[in-house]
Amino acid sequence: MKQNAQIDSIHSNPDVLPLIRKILYVQPLNAEEINALNKLHNHPHSFDELTTVINYGAVHKKSYIVTEGWAYRYYDLNDGSRQIINFYLPGDIISPYALVMPKTPYCVDSITCLKVCQFEPEELIELFVTQPKLGLIYGWLLGREDSMMADQIVRNGRRSAYKSVAHLLLEIHHRLKIVGLAEEKNGVFPMPIAQHYLSDALGLSLVHINRTLRKLRVNKLIDVTHKTVSLLDIDELKKITEYNGYYLDQIKNINAIIENNTIDNSQETTHVA
Amino acid sequence: MKQNAQIDSIHSNPDVLPLIRKILYVQPLNAEEINALNKLHNHPHSFDELTTVINYGAVHKKSYIVTEGWAYRYYDLNDGSRQIINFYLPGDIISPYALVMPKTPYCVDSITCLKVCQFEPEELIELFVTQPKLGLIYGWLLGREDSMMADQIVRNGRRSAYKSVAHLLLEIHHRLKIVGLAEEKNGVFPMPIAQHYLSDALGLSLVHINRTLRKLRVNKLIDVTHKTVSLLDIDELKKITEYNGYYLDQIKNINAIIENNTIDNSQETTHVA
DNA sequence: CGCTAGGTTGAATACGCTCAAAGATCGTGG
DNA sequence: CCACGATCTTTGAGCGTATTCAACCTAGCG
Numbered sequence: 001m002k003q004n005a006q007i008d009s010i011h012s013n014p015d016v017l018p019l020i021r022k023i024l025y026v027q028p029l030n031a032e033e034i035n036a037l038n039k040l041h042n043h044p045h046s047f048d049e050l051t052t053v054i055n056y057g058a059v060h061k062k063s064y065i066v067t068e069g070w071a072y073r074y075y076d077l078n079d080g081s082r083q084i085i086n087f088y089l090p091g092d093i094i095s096p097y098a099l100v101m102p103k104t105p106y107c108v109d110s111i112t113c114l115k116v117c118q119f120e121p122e123e124l125i126e127l128f129v130t131q132p133k134l135g136l137i138y139g140w141l142l143g144r145e146d147s148m149m150a151d152q153i154v155r156n157g158r159r160s161a162y163k164s165v166a167h168l169l170l171e172i173h174h175r176l177k178i179v180g181l182a183e184e185k186n187g188v189f190p191m192p193i194a195q196h197y198l199s200d201a202l203g204l205s206l207v208h209i210n211r212t213l214r215k216l217r218v219n220k221l222i223d224v225t226h227k228t229v230s231l232l233d234i235d236e237l238k239k240i241t242e243y244n245g246y247y248l249d250q251i252k253n254i255n256a257i258i259e260n261n262t263i264d265n266s267q268e269t270t271h272v273a
Numbered sequence: 274m275k276q277n278a279q280i281d282s283i284h285s286n287p288d289v290l291p292l293i294r295k296i297l298y299v300q301p302l303n304a305e306e307i308n309a310l311n312k313l314h315n316h317p318h319s320f321d322e323l324t325t326v327i328n329y330g331a332v333h334k335k336s337y338i339v340t341e342g343w344a345y346r347y348y349d350l351n352d353g354s355r356q357i358i359n360f361y362l363p364g365d366i367i368s369p370y371a372l373v374m375p376k377t378p379y380c381v382d383s384i385t386c387l388k389v390c391q392f393e394p395e396e397l398i399e400l401f402v403t404q405p406k407l408g409l410i411y412g413w414l415l416g417r418e419d420s421m422m423a424d425q426i427v428r429n430g431r432r433s434a435y436k437s438v439a440h441l442l443l444e445i446h447h448r449l450k451i452v453g454l455a456e457e458k459n460g461v462f463p464m465p466i467a468q469h470y471l472s473d474a475l476g477l478s479l480v481h482i483n484r485t486l487r488k489l490r491v492n493k494l495i496d497v498t499h500k501t502v503s504l505l506d507i508d509e510l511k512k513i514t515e516y517n518g519y520y521l522d523q524i525k526n527i528n529a530i531i532e533n534n535t536i537d538n539s540q541e542t543t544h545v546a
Numbered sequence: 547c548g549c550t551a552g553g554t555t556g557a558a559t560a561c562g563c564t565c566a567a568a569g570a571t572c573g574t575g576g
Numbered sequence: 577c578c579a580c581g582a583t584c585t586t587t588g589a590g591c592g593t594a595t596t597c598a599a600c601c602t603a604g605c606g
Binding site for chain 1: 593594
Binding site for chain 1: 346348350351354355356358370372373374375376377378379394395398401405408409410412413415416418419420422423425426427429430431432474475476515517519520523524525527530533
């Protein structure tokens with residue numbers, strides 16, 4: 001699967017953009033593809049902590065690749081309650097459907113100071129045309145989001161508070177790990193969010209989240225201090241929650257798909273420096 | 274927006290395939306595009322009621338366009354409970370990410386006798402290349418699913434049983450309506466599912482679903498008889514549930530996107546009869 | 547040092563669950 | 577045509593998980 005020494009060095013380089021790290025975790029890329037992905041990062045932008053990134057019903061908006069910090073997508077109800085749909089971590093794409101959806105039926109707010117790179121629908125279309133493989137990888141990113149939202153539905157629908165909290169922590173740990181922001185072995189990762197975010201994500205009350213975290217702590221499964229989470233027994237946590245995140249890391253052999261099909265790769269270098 | 278008399282007649286023709294109806298509801302298509310979509314329906318297949326369409330962890334599977342009947346995607350937990358992620362109605366695509374995802378982390382079962390049309394990843398890629406507009410529309414279909422899953426998360430997380438049930442019924446009514454399977458005005462539509470499907474979809478017990486339906490009936494908001502639902506006061510239901518399905522019907526002006534971009538439309542007729 | 551946001555705990559309550567059993571409906575076969 | 581079984585629906589009663597309300601504690605920051 002390894003392509004050349006250059007790619008290996010990119011892969012082990014901690015400065016590689018998180019989106020690229022995420023993709024390289026499952027799929028080798030050649031220099032040209034990495035170059036095209038870098039190009040998508042040409043318009044960096046920053047949001048302060050706790051600010052609006054996308055407003056409910058916003059039109060004509062762009063997509064964003066998160067390069068640093070946390071954000072979340074949510075929906076507010078009339079009774080004052082809030083449901084968080086998902087969290088955005090480095091390497092995630094905010095509003096990936098901006099290309100075709102004219103209005104967003106949700107809000108996105110930053111949690112920490114948030115660094116993103118904007119891209120326009122036009123850039124995405126150009127990417128799909130010039131780099132068909134990256135088009136398919138974009139589809140994989142969408143499918144991955146779909147799987148995570150399905151998990152979120154299962155958590156909110158059929159899991160106890162205890163299992164929901166543990167399951168979400170495992171997912172976040174996994175997602176941070178593959179972009180190099182969490183330790184593999186000891187399960188330590190930064191979680192710069194207050195407990196009310198967990199409560200709004202899992203559809204539970206703040207008080208109950210607090211009690212549930214304590215229970216996990218008492219059972220020596222996790223430790224939370226100073227915005228840092230430690231998963232003390234990952235195997236046991238996975239067992240309890242029936243956690244099965246393998247599908248987050250799986251992608252079909254993209255090269256094989258491309259080669260077996262009618263895509264005209266002669267265009268591939270036209271728009272890339 | 275209307276293109277020609279031919280399209281109008283297709284639009285009002287009750288025999289038009291539901292997927293095409295769904296798209297025409299928001300976006301005009303020319304004859305060539307309709308032809309390409311028809312071609313995607315070249316491999317019909319039937320499943321009996323209550324049979325497995327896709328098994329947990331299945332590999333190398335195809336995608337399916339539902340043309341008739343109901344199905345659902347779900348996840349089973351070790352304690353015997355089940356969470357339904359979403360329902361598939363005519364015009365929906367089962368497993369739209371089969372193109373890139375090697376294993377499905379969920380199951381799909383038919384509820385009624387289910388008629389589908391299979392298509393292979395290869396056909397999808399060919400479609401994207403020869404009909405870029407349909408590629409974007411495929412993206413819109415995915416974005417629509419994303420919105421509906423977000424709604425499902427909100428229902429399961431922060432809505433009361435009463436509001437959840439009403440909200441789901443409104444969504445199903447809306448989805449059936451745009452493929453011509455529900456009446457606009459009187460809110461009548463067929464719902465060939467037992468109450469336990471609602472309970473597994475909404476993360477509630479069967480008993481509680483039953484009581485909640487009764488409450489909605491007593492309040493003269495719905496009526497359920499013989500696998501048929503009547504929404505007796507759609508405006509009131511929408512008000513109670515804060516239902517806002519407008520985004521399901523919105524799509525950017527695809528023609529404008531295409532024209533403003535670098536897609537080479539000269540290929541457009543290459544692979545189409 | 548005092549303010550503020552976030553974390554922790556207790557007590558009472560409520561929404562939804564489980565267990566249990568009795569009706570309704572429908573297909574099938576006697 | 578009715579009887580029967582299977583599946584689905586409906587209702588009651590008691591229970592439990594998670595909620596709300598309220599208070600107090602802690603940490604970080606000006």
